[in-house]
Amino acid sequence: MSRDHIRELVVLSGKGGTGKTSLTASFALLASKAVLADCDVDAADLHLLLTPMVEQRHAFMSGHEAVIRQQDCTGCGICLDSCRFDAIRKEGAACRIDPVACEGCGVCHRLCPAKAIDFPERVCGEWMVSGTRCGPMVHAQLGVAAENSGKLVTTVREQAWAVAVDKRIPLIISDGPPGIGCPVIASLSGVSLAVVITEPTVSGLHDLQRLLALARHFSVPTAVCVNKWDINPQQTERIEAAAHAAGAAILGRIRYDRSVTQAQLQQKAVVELDAAAGNDIRVIWKQVTELL
Amino acid sequence: MAESTLEKPFRIAVASGKGGTGKTTVALNLAAMFGEPVQLADCDVEEPNVNLFLRCDQLTPTEVTMLVPEVDQQRCNGCGACGELCQFRGIVAVGTRALVFPELCHGCGGCALVCPTGAITERPHRIGTISTGQSGAIRLIEGRLEVGVSLVPPVIRAVREQLQDELPAILDAPPGTSCPVVATLRECDYLLLVTDPTPFGLHDLKLAVALARELNLPCGVVVNRAGEDLVGLYGYCRSENLPVLLSLPDDRQIAEITSRGDLLAHALPEYGLMFAELAEKLKQELGAAGGRP
Amino acid sequence: MNTIAFTTAGQELAAALDPRFGRAANFLIYDTTQKSTRIIENQQGRSAAQGAGIQAAETIVRAGVDTLVTGHCGPKAFKVLEAAGVKVFNCNAATVDEALHELLAGRLTAAENSDVEGHW
Numbered sequence: 001m002s003r004d005h006i007r008e009l010v011v012l013s014g015k016g017g018t019g020k021t022s023l024t025a026s027f028a029l030l031a032s033k034a035v036l037a038d039c040d041v042d043a044a045d046l047h048l049l050l051t052p053m054v055e056q057r058h059a060f061m062s063g064h065e066a067v068i069r070q071q072d073c074t075g076c077g078i079c080l081d082s083c084r085f086d087a088i089r090k091e092g093a094a095c096r097i098d099p100v101a102c103e104g105c106g107v108c109h110r111l112c113p114a115k116a117i118d119f120p121e122r123v124c125g126e127w128m129v130s131g132t133r134c135g136p137m138v139h140a141q142l143g144v145a146a147e148n149s150g151k152l153v154t155t156v157r158e159q160a161w162a163v164a165v166d167k168r169i170p171l172i173i174s175d176g177p178p179g180i181g182c183p184v185i186a187s188l189s190g191v192s193l194a195v196v197i198t199e200p201t202v203s204g205l206h207d208l209q210r211l212l213a214l215a216r217h218f219s220v221p222t223a224v225c226v227n228k229w230d231i232n233p234q235q236t237e238r239i240e241a242a243a244h245a246a247g248a249a250i251l252g253r254i255r256y257d258r259s260v261t262q263a264q265l266q267q268k269a270v271v272e273l274d275a276a277a278g279n280d281i282r283v284i285w286k287q288v289t290e291l292l
Numbered sequence: 293m294a295e296s297t298l299e300k301p302f303r304i305a306v307a308s309g310k311g312g313t314g315k316t317t318v319a320l321n322l323a324a325m326f327g328e329p330v331q332l333a334d335c336d337v338e339e340p341n342v343n344l345f346l347r348c349d350q351l352t353p354t355e356v357t358m359l360v361p362e363v364d365q366q367r368c369n370g371c372g373a374c375g376e377l378c379q380f381r382g383i384v385a386v387g388t389r390a391l392v393f394p395e396l397c398h399g400c401g402g403c404a405l406v407c408p409t410g411a412i413t414e415r416p417h418r419i420g421t422i423s424t425g426q427s428g429a430i431r432l433i434e435g436r437l438e439v440g441v442s443l444v445p446p447v448i449r450a451v452r453e454q455l456q457d458e459l460p461a462i463l464d465a466p467p468g469t470s471c472p473v474v475a476t477l478r479e480c481d482y483l484l485l486v487t488d489p490t491p492f493g494l495h496d497l498k499l500a501v502a503l504a505r506e507l508n509l510p511c512g513v514v515v516n517r518a519g520e521d522l523v524g525l526y527g528y529c530r531s532e533n534l535p536v537l538l539s540l541p542d543d544r545q546i547a548e549i550t551s552r553g554d555l556l557a558h559a560l561p562e563y564g565l566m567f568a569e570l571a572e573k574l575k576q577e578l579g580a581a582g583g584r585p
Numbered sequence: 586m587n588t589i590a591f592t593t594a595g596q597e598l599a600a601a602l603d604p605r606f607g608r609a610a611n612f613l614i615y616d617t618t619q620k621s622t623r624i625i626e627n628q629q630g631r632s633a634a635q636g637a638g639i640q641a642a643e644t645i646v647r648a649g650v651d652t653l654v655t656g657h658c659g660p661k662a663f664k665v666l667e668a669a670g671v672k673v674f675n676c677n678a679a680t681v682d683e684a685l686h687e688l689l690a691g692r693l694t695a696a697e698n699s700d701v702e703g704h705w
Contacts, residue, residue: 003594004601015339016467017312021492042468043310048491064379084400100474105400106379147470154608154631178311178467179338182635189605201551203341217657218604219677231544232551256544258519264490265521381636381661386646386668393661396636 006164007192007292008157008172014207016043016178018199019227022260023281024175025049025269028134030285035167036132037160037174038139039153039187041125046175049269052130052137060140061121062151063104070094072116079108079117127155129163136163150186153177157187171292180210189218193291195251196224196243200235205242212246222248223291225284229253251287254280301458302481302578305335307465307473309496314516314540315486317550319464320345321557322484322574325567329429331461333454335476337420337435337447342464344553348425348432356435356450357416358399358443363390367411374403374412383412398443420447422454431459445475452479469503477503482578483511484537489518489525497525501532512577514570517542535577538570586672589615589688590645591681592655596624598682604656607637613681614648638662645671654684654693663699 011027013020024046028036038046066087068079073094080088080095087101088108097108109119125142138159140152160172176194177183188194194215198204208224215222224243229236230253240250259275271278306319320342323332334342343351361374361383370388382397383390394417404412418438425432435451437444444466455461465476477483483504487493497513504511513529515522518539529536540546540563549559557564592609593600603609612625625648630641638658642665645653653666654674666673674693678684687693 015312016310042470043492043496045310045492045495048495082401082405103398103400104379105398105402106377107400107402107405110377110402110406142470149635150608150637151632181338186608189608190603199551202344202553203339219656228547231547235551256547258542261488261490261517261519261542262521264492265519265524267491381633381639384639384643384665386643386665389668391664391668393636393639393664396639396661 003161003165005170006161006172007170008174008190009193009195009288009292010039010174010176010187010191011195011197012176012184012188012211013178013197014180014211015203018197018204019254019260020178020197021045021049021175022264022270023195023197023225023227024173026271026278026281027173027285027288028132029269029271030282031134031171031173033169034135034171034173035160035164035169036135036137037156037172038137039156039183040175040177041140041142041152041156041183042178044139044141046137047130047139049264049267050132050134050137051267052128052132052139054128054130056129057126058128059123060125060127060152060155062124062149063122064106064119065099065102065104065122066097066106066108067118067120068095068097069116069118070096072114074114074116076113078111078113082107082111124152127152127159129159135169136167138163150182153183153186180207180214184211185214185218188215188220191220193288194220194222195288196222196248197227198224198239199227200229200232200239205235205239208239209242209246212243212248216247221291222246223251223288224248225251225254227254228256230255249287249291251284252280254284301460303455303461303463303479304482304484304574305463305465305477305480306484306486307476307500308467308486309469309498309500310492311467313486313488313493315467316342316345316464317546317556318484318486318514318516319462320555321563321567322570323430323462324555324557325564326429326460326462326571327568329431329459331431331433331455331459333451333461333463334432334434335448335451335463335472336466337437337444337451337472338466340434340436343425343432343434345555346425346427346430346432348427351423351425351434353421353423355418356420356422356447358397358419358446359401359414360394360397360399360417361392361403361412362415363392364411364413365389367409369409371408373406373408377402377406399446419443420450422447422450424454431456444472448472448475452476469499473503474507477507477509480509482574483509484514484574485511486514486516487525488516489522491524494525494528498528501534510577512537512574515539537573537577538566540566586652587617588648588650589617589652589654589685590648590650591615591684593681595681598622598680598685600681602654602656602676602678602681602684604677606653606655606658606662607641609641609655612645612648612650614650615685636661639665642666642669652688654688658696658699660699663696
């Protein structure tokens with residue numbers, strides 16, 4: 001399939017915990033056929049709802065880390081004095097690097113007079129291609145203390161595109177990263193539509209406006225829905241008015257409904273249960289398909 | 293106000309594997325019902341929102357800086373040694389000069405060390421602000437990252453440096469389990485993990501517990517939005533020997549109060565009592581764990 | 586204006602213009618005197634965890650390009666390109682071909698600043 005026939009939808013939220021993954025999983029179920037991309041690598045939870053069977057695993061490398069070859073270290077301490085990150089300790093006759101504290105700057109590697117410090121690429125996690133009940137899925141898992149980055153998001157999206165082309169699936173749905181930083185930009189650029197899900201809270205409006213401004217810069221059409229709208233109807237109206245003013249389509253509202261938690265517990269998408277919130281999402285999905 | 297019942301004031305970090313579990317709500321209400329003067333440190337420096345609830349109006353700001361390179365273009369011969377060393381594109385040689393990008397610099401100082409013409413010196417560059425204030429018995433310390441800066445850990449370190457040793461402290465950690473969280477947990481005595489009983493919550497709790505184990509930090513759990521289906525979560529906590537210190541019901545009043553920016557413990561006294569109990573349990577846990585060495 | 590770079594995921598003039606600069610897959614280089622094209626992969630830019638734009642700008646400068654046509658160029662990349670004397674043109678054409686025509690017809694104006702702010 002030509003890349004021109006493939007549409008990509010990304011679901012974003014600004015702050016975490018606003019129902020982004022639940023909405024993405026529901027979209028995945030409602031779309032008859034889609035490739036799923038989990039770009040929310042900090043809290044990669046989509047797999048908990050879609051229970052993927054992993055078919056391929058690949059190491060994900062990013063940046064470098066310094067490693068001292070103990071047998072070659074003379075214990076001179078030059079590295080220790082030059083490290084600004086407090087990552088090097090003297091242990092007995094040799095120095096050792098704390099991998100969690102190492103910033104990967106390479107200064108010690110450069111300065112070591114005994115050339116005893118290696119500077120290999122750092123393994124930060126892995127990315128996987130899996131099968132789920134709603135179609136193929138590309139996702140990733142980071143190691144402890146590793147961070148999501150534009151590079152990892154770009155990797156996940158590219159693999160999702162490759163799968164879509166290969167299996168002739170015309171739609172990609174990605175669960176976007178939280179925040180508004182580099183990973184979000186990497187998830188947003190060039191997509192057909194960004195759906196922003198937000199809650200009617202004090203911080204929700206602020207985050208939403210920053211996201212919409214970001215999308216506008218990348219000429220990505222946006223659409224907004226408010227989750228748990230009925231916990232604060234006034235704030236919901238303020239958010240919708242701000243979204244409208246920023247040129248976003250208003251998709252609808254999702255009510256506060258405990259079934260959302262129930263669905264998670266049963267490892268299902270909300271729309272797989274007979275739930276009021278699920279009906280709200282069906283209405284929203286219909287709007288999304290028209291915008292796509 | 294009562295004297296501290298503890299021999300040594302302890303530091304408790306409140307964290308969760310992901311955002312939106314109610315971490316800040318727990319940190320705030322625990323501080324509000326602590327029963328003695330306490331420090332509350334907002335270490336979620338990318339999105340600090342503790343003060344949206346505390347509303348201290350008299351904040352005293354101090355700058356957080358990091359050393360970044362400055363190039364004397366007269367001396368620079370464009371050799372490119374700085375750019376080759378820099379792993380973060382903080383400095384780049386173009387033609388016969390070197391360009392500095394302070395927002396990408398990690399402050400390692402390597403470029404100044406390798407410059408053969410001595411064209412590079414270092415100067416402080418603002419990466420964030422620390423503000424302190426007082427709200428009743430709570431001393432607030434808030435870290436805020438400068439917009440456009442991505443270096444979170446040094447700002448968190450600066451927040452920790454503002455903590456006074458003679459007062460107990462509660463640290464509201466950033467979400468996740470990455471470097472900023474590790475920076476928050478350094479020198480803490482206890483980790484309070486906030487989770488919800490969903491598979492998401494449990495999955496992220498496991499990641500956070502793995503981190504706590506790696507750092508040798510004792511930890512306990514607060515369950516938020518506890519519904520009927522707690523078997524999986526409680527089973528996990530039992531098997532890992534994690535005490536569940538507080539369980540907050542799935543009550544939409546909590547969501548409503550928090551969405552308005554109000555403090556739960558003040559708006560609903562029955563919840564206030566629950567947080568006062570949590571404070572007592574933590575003091576016992578910390579007594580048993582021995583406090584900070 | 587002799588050597589023009591376009592951001593694209595494809596390989597030829599008919600391919601789509603990529604609105605991204607730093608994380609674009611390829612740069613299509615068009616030589617106006619020879620009327621020939623070649624492809625440079627943006628391998629290093631895309632594999633940078635941060636500073637992708639700066640890395641991509643270095644690649645462009647090293648390739649001897651004097652003009653860049655892309656969707657959006659961030660402030661850091663712009664600073665590098667400006668220092669090296671590369672002119673930047675922002676364009677929202679669908680394909681490289683269309684962008685080239687607009688450029689040659691004089692319908693694009695050189696950017697004096699990055700068109701996107703802050704930390705991108």
